Structures are given as C-alpha cells and as structure tokens.
Amino acid sequence: MKWMIRLVSMLLALVFVFPLIWMLVVSVKREGMGVTSLLDWFTPPYSLDVYGEVITQTKLTHWIWNSFFVAVCVMILTVLISAMASYAMSKIKFRFKTFMFFFILAGLLIPGEATLIPLYQVAKDVDILNSYEGLIFPVLASPFAIIILKSFFDGVPNDLIESVQIDGGGIWRVFFSIMLPLTRPALASIAILTFIGSWNNFLWPFLSVTDDNLFTLPVGIPTLMDQYTEDYVKPMVINTIASIPIIALFLIFERQIVKGISMSGIKG
C-alpha cells in the first residue's frame, strides 16, 4: 500500500514535469530532422543554433522585458494606490464613507471582460492605445485588493496610530511607518497576485497594442508561432526562452509566492 502511494505520487509528478522536460529537450534538438518517433527527440544531434536565431532575429527578449516592466509597474502602482485608498477607508473619518464603501464594493461585480469593448473605446478617446500607459493604467484599480487590505488595516490598533501622532507624526508618517510595515504580508500577497495577473494578461494587451515594440509575451508569442508545423524546435525554443526568467523567479521566491496564494484563499 505504501509503495503504491509512492508510485502514484511519482507518476503524478512525472506527468506534471514531463511536458516541460519535453519542451527543453526539443528546444535543443537540431532543426529539420524529420522526427517520426518520440525517442527521436531524445537522441542526438543536438544544437543550440535556433536559440541564437530566435534571440537575435526576433523581438522575444524585448517582449520578455516588456512583460516584466509592465507587470512590475502594475504591481507597484496597484499596491500603492490600493493601500492608500484602503487606509482612507479604514482609518480616516469622512462623510459618505458608507456610500464610498459600496461604490468600491460594486466594482467586485464588474468583471474586466464585460467592460472590455467600451474600455477599448475609452482608451481610444483618451489616446492611450498603443503605449505603455495604455497597458498599465486601465488595470490598476482593484476593488478586491482594497477589500482585503482594508480588513488588514482594520486590525491595526488605533493606539499605535495615536502614539505616532502624539509624537508629531503626520498622516503620511502613519501610513508609511505604521500601516505599510505592519501589513507587509498582505501587501506582498496582493503584489504577487497582481504580478501574476499582469504577467498572464492576454486580452487587454492583445486589443490595445498594435505596435510590436510594445507587445507583451502572451501577445507576441503567437505572432512567432506557425501553427501548422511538425518541426517543434523553433516553437519550443521560443517557449523555453519565454519561460526561463519566470521559472527562475518562481524558484527564488517560491516561499513568498506560496504564502501569498495561501493568504488570498483565507480572505477570498
């Protein structure tokens, strides 16, 4: 029984990594070998020529950079503006607060996919199509982040805030030296989820950008792929190059990522 479980576990793990191993192996195969059996992929001749070709002759690396750049900007700005708004909602008294709360809450019910078509028109009207601004700004408002952060901010004791204020600290001091440090895990969780969301965002970049210098990975990759091919070498090189940075990031930050996701489950 014990070894059965162990065997099944290993098999499951194999199923999960095998496509990635296959991707890697095919990517170093020499092009145009006319593969007829699975074993052919796993036997020489190997070659790295296609890597050089893809890196020098396509914009793939530039798109990787774009994806990172956009994801990092979206991550930082989303966390910042959500934290600011949540702070106001949690710790500052003002009129119409209840109304404001429901106004933000309503946003949870408006899925981005349902407003995509008019959003395109709005982005066109304010002239941010085909620009980094257009890729970044429309996706920054996250009512979800606000609801989560607000609940964390609510947990920060008011005494702490008052003690800073007695020392002459202003509202910004409170925000930066009390609220943000104390809710770091929540902020990190939002940051990680936002990064992944932006990294995988397809529809909006796909619609809003026509200039290939601004493509992000998900939009750029299909333009390089020839769907009707049996020679997988080049596609797999593209897939591998596109995946290496994000896999490396994952392995470095695995603990934080896992934590971030677990947290979203508790609050979601």
Add this chain to the structure above:
Amino acid sequence: MKKRLGFMLTLVLAFSMLLSACSGGGSSNSEGGSADSGKITLSYWTLFTGGDGENMDALIAEFNKTHPNIEIKNTKLEWAEYYTKLITAVGNGNGPDIGISHTSRLPDLIEQGVVTELDSVADAAGIEWSTYNQNLLNATVVDGKHYAIPIDTHPFIMYYNKKLLQDAGLLGEDGKPVLEQSAEGFVTFLSTLKEKLPANITPFAFESKDHDPFRLWWSLYTQLGGNDIISDDLSKVQLDEAKATQAAQYMQDLYSNGFIKKNDPDFYKTFQSGAGAIMMTGVWATGTWESTNGLEFGAMPIPKIFDQEAAWGDSHTIILPVTKDEDAAKREAAITFADWIADNGQIWAKAGHIPSKPSAIEKQEFKDMDYRSDYVSVADTVKFSKPSTKNWQIRDLAVMKYLNEVWAGKMQPADAVANMQPEIQKVLDQ
C-alpha cells in the same frame, strides 16, 4: 508642520517619478516623421512571411538603396490578424503610411474609411495607370476612383514532385504529368499514385481544412460554371446549389479515398520533404520549393476537372491608409514606392507571383525564371470574387465553416450547401 510638508513633497515627487518611470519607456512611437535632413521615413505594414517576406525585404532594401531620400520601414504582421490590426490601428490614428490589401478585401477597407483615394497623388507623382494589367487595375477602381496599386496576381495552382511521378510512371517525356484533364482522369491519376508509390507517400499533400480546400472548391465550382456565391447587386446569396454540391462531393471523395493524409498538420512540409506526390496551393509556394534542396518539382495550372478552365485567385495591392497628418510629401513618396514595386514585378515574382505590369512579364529576367511561364496563363482564367465588402466574412464565417465539416466527413455536401446559404445571407444583412 514644516516637517510634514517636506515629507509630502518627497512623497509626491516619488509618486510622480514612479509614474514617469512606468510611462517613460512608452515614447517608442514608431512614427519617424519626415523631420530631419529631408529624408522621408515611411512605415509599411505587410502580411508576408516565408519566401514572400524575404522577397519583400529584398525589394525594400533595393528601393532604399536606390532612393536615398526615402526610407521604408517594414513591419511584418501575422496574416490572420493583419486586417484587424490594420483597421484598428488606422482607426485610432496609429496606422502605417503604406499597407497591403488583397483586392478581395479592398471594398471593405474603402467602406470602413481605412484607405485613401489615389488620383491626385498619382497625378502628382506621374503614375501611368495604363502600364498596369487592366483586369487587375479595374478591380481596384470604385466609382471611377483609384484606391490601390496592384502588384501581382496569385492564383491557385498545382505542384508535382517529378521524381515521385516518374516512379509511378506518370511523368511524360516533356517532364509534365500524364494526366487526363477530367473528373475521372484526375481520380485515376491519384489512384495510380496511391497504388504505385510506397505507403508512406501521400498522393496529394493538401490542407485538411480552411483555406486551400476552399480555394480548390471555389475553382471547381467556377469550373462548373458557378458565378460567385452572391448576386450581382451584392445583396443576396446566390449559390448554384447543384454545382456547389457537385464540387464539394468530388472533393469529399478525394479525402475519403485516402488520397490526402488525414488532418495533416504540415502539408507544406509533406510536399517539401518529398513525402507528397502532388500539392495544390497559391503560387506563393514556388519560391519556397525552389529554395528546397533536392526537391525536383513542376508547376502547372490546376487540371480542368470540370467543364471550363477556371481557378481561384486574388491579388495583392499597395494602399495608402488614412493617416493623421495626410502629409503630401509622404504620400507622394509612398506611391512612388508602390509603382516601383510594380515596375520591379520580376523581383517580386521570385516568390512565385505573377507581376501586375505586362512590362515586368516581358522582361528577360522574368522569362528566364523557371516555372512561372508554366502558369502565367492562369492569370487569364482566374475567377475573382465580386467586389463585396463582405467577401472575407462570408468565406470565414459561413462557407469555410461548413465545407470543413464536409472534408472531415461529418456532413453531407448537400446539407453543408443548404446550411451555409442562410448564414451567408445573415452576413450580408448585417
């Protein structure tokens, strides 16, 4: 109080720096403009890949070299997304200075307000319309105005592998296939190939769905005398059901008799690697085959399977999309480029296309090229679609969809033909 102000200032500064960092990279606006040193830079969007793409690159390089005042910058877009991207980009003011359009797509682009009319700029640049093949040119004229410069015709033709045909005893003394031009003749030809050649050789390397089968079906339908699928006033579906069904039935039998490899993911490769005896596609494949080592092939018009010679075909044209500034100097440079491309049709023909200027066809350089003269005659029997703004939608949304089911053996030809008609009408009514 003072302290607080300083802090806030820092914060605002930091925030705005972040914002500008995030949008700073965004200034990569592709418009070079005609600013410095009198050199005009033009952005040019194309949908050419493979052999076509390389030839267009070569033409652009040559043009840039011989025209020091003008620089053309080519952006290659994916074929399937090209028109959507073009319309979108022109719509939001980010369109290119020069673009490509198929003749069949032109009416739609005109109606959308994507392309500009060319008469005044053509006069200014001294374009001689009479130097073009008039059939091609006429298809680009709407209400007496020119909207595009045709640069080629690209009909649907047949290629054959000489070595495999020889093995099957079907290659004549003249190096041409021994093939009786009739419905039975073509089937006999394929059956012989299937019998005589090893099992891993596909008699007919062919796409299993979408475009090439549609093109063959269109060719056969018009060979039977079918006259497009919409009425002359472009408002009603007008499909000759009997002929459409007969053509589809004939092709379904080709698939079900095993002449074509089922769901072949890479039918080009099948022919290219010598694993397919014949293949049909557009003339643009010629250049690809030529550059393939060890592939001995021939090219010919598709056989006259039914009553009259006819084939699917379309034509590439160069258009000047609507731009923000409508800079006269840029437009003149752009149309000069377009005319130059047509003049040098013999270079473009390396990809396989038939030039749009008779003078290019007369050039020795063109005549010296193999294969092209074997199919240059097809240009006269090409059956273009009528100038409807809905051509592509009809094809993509209604016709191809049902024909694909026929090729897959999931639908009877008659049912498919019956089903596609209301859908075509729906597209026309939209």
Add this chain to the structure above:
Amino acid sequence: MQALIFLLPFLFIYVLFTIWPMIKGVEMSFYKWTLIRKIEYVGLQNYANMLQDSAFWSSVWHSFLFVVLTTPTMIVLAIILALVANRKSRLQKFYRSVFFLPSVLSVAVASYLGLFIFQPYTGLLNSLLHLIGLLPGNEEIFWLSETSLAWIAITLLTLWWTVGFNFILYLSAMQDIPEDIYEAARLDGASDSQIFWQITLPMLGGITRTITMLQIIASFKVFVQIYIMTGGGPLDSTRPVIQYIWQIGFRQNDLGYAAALSYMLFAILLVLSAFQYWLNNRKGE
C-alpha cells in the same frame, strides 16, 4: 480632505477605466459602431439581434460546459495533489514545486504546449501512445479535430496549467489542521482512509467553498487556451463566449453589437455571483 487625497489616485483610475466604460457601453450598444467611428443610431436593434443569435447562445453554453468540465475535476485533482505533497517524505518540497511549476508559465506558452501535446502524428501524446503500443502505428487520434476529444484536451491542459493555485490553497489548509486531531484519531484506531474521509475532508469544507466560487467565475471567462488550441473549432463547437464577443467586436468590426453582448455576459456573471453568495451563506449557517 485627507481622505480624498488618499482615495484620489484609486478613484481616478477606477472611475475612468471601470465605471465610465460600464456607462459608455450603454451608449455604444445603441449604435452601429465600428473600430473607426460611430456610424448610426439603431436603438435596441443590437439587443434584438442578440436574442436571435444562436451562435452567441451556443458560445455561452460552451463557457458553461467548460465550467462544468473543469470545476469538479480541478477540485478533486487539487485535493489529490495536496495529499501527495502533504505526506511526510523527503520529497515534500519537490512535490510542491513540481505541481505548482506549470502555473507560472505564460498563458501563451502553456497553450502552445497544449497544442503540440495534442497534435496528431508528431504530438507528444500520440507519440507516447505509439511508443508504448496503446495506439497502432498507422492510426492517429485527432484530439483537436473532434468536438468531444477537443474538450478533453482543453480540460486536461487547463488542469495541468492552473491546478497549482488550488493545490497550494488546499495544501496550506491541510497544514492548518492541528496535528493532535490526527493523533487522537490514530489512537482510536482509525485507518488512513477513515482519517481522510472523516477528518481531513470535512475540515476542508470552507476552502472548498472559496475555491468553487473563484473557479466558476474564472472558468466562465476562459478564452486564450481554447483560442490557441482549437481556435474555437471544429465548427465553432468549442468557442467560448469571450471569443465570440471579441470576434464580433474586432474581427467583424462591430463594437456596438459586441457592447450589447457584453452586457449579457455581465448579467450572467452577476447571476453566478449571486447564486454563489446565496449558496455560501446557506451552507455557512
């Protein structure tokens, strides 16, 4: 005043890019409106067309079908994976990394891997089946050309690519179950399977509700992997509603009609959320 300063950046973006499009869409849906410009007022015509547009409704159905196919399988698979990775073993960390790894791939990479895995002749799966003799050498399974097989392929790829998130959620929920409960049960002589069915599973009830809720909405919005793997075919039989709306808007250049369809999508998602809210509250009691 202070509150306003803190709220302003968010509100500005929120109103401009979430609330305003929601209103703008109403105007658009009353017009014939292309990518280039507003053409003409058509009143409720777009909505009337929607009611008779069978292609639209079947695309809605395909999205539902995708929800039905992926949600239960996703939950079962995530629990199994979490059980594997929760076992005391030297490979614990390895399992966690491996099961989550596909989830970090870009959506385009994952989808193209899916395409190449399920392609006939040279695809990974068919080659594998040929190699181990489950599929005769001269036969092929056309995974992406048959409707039901295509759904299987799409579902498998989606599970492989996205199960990681739910797996992590289950894993951390399992790790939150206090060890002494298990010990007490073992002292009472409970078997492994009894422990799973009577202790672990009930303790996962809360997180399962959360996952189900998120998964249904997320699955309904499926688009990219289907678009890349089958393009919505054969005969549009796997085309999800988002793809249809996109095709109407951008391929067919009819933003007005697409805006009208978007409101239907909005309504459906709203009903789904309300249903879940109701379900959640009822079970929670």
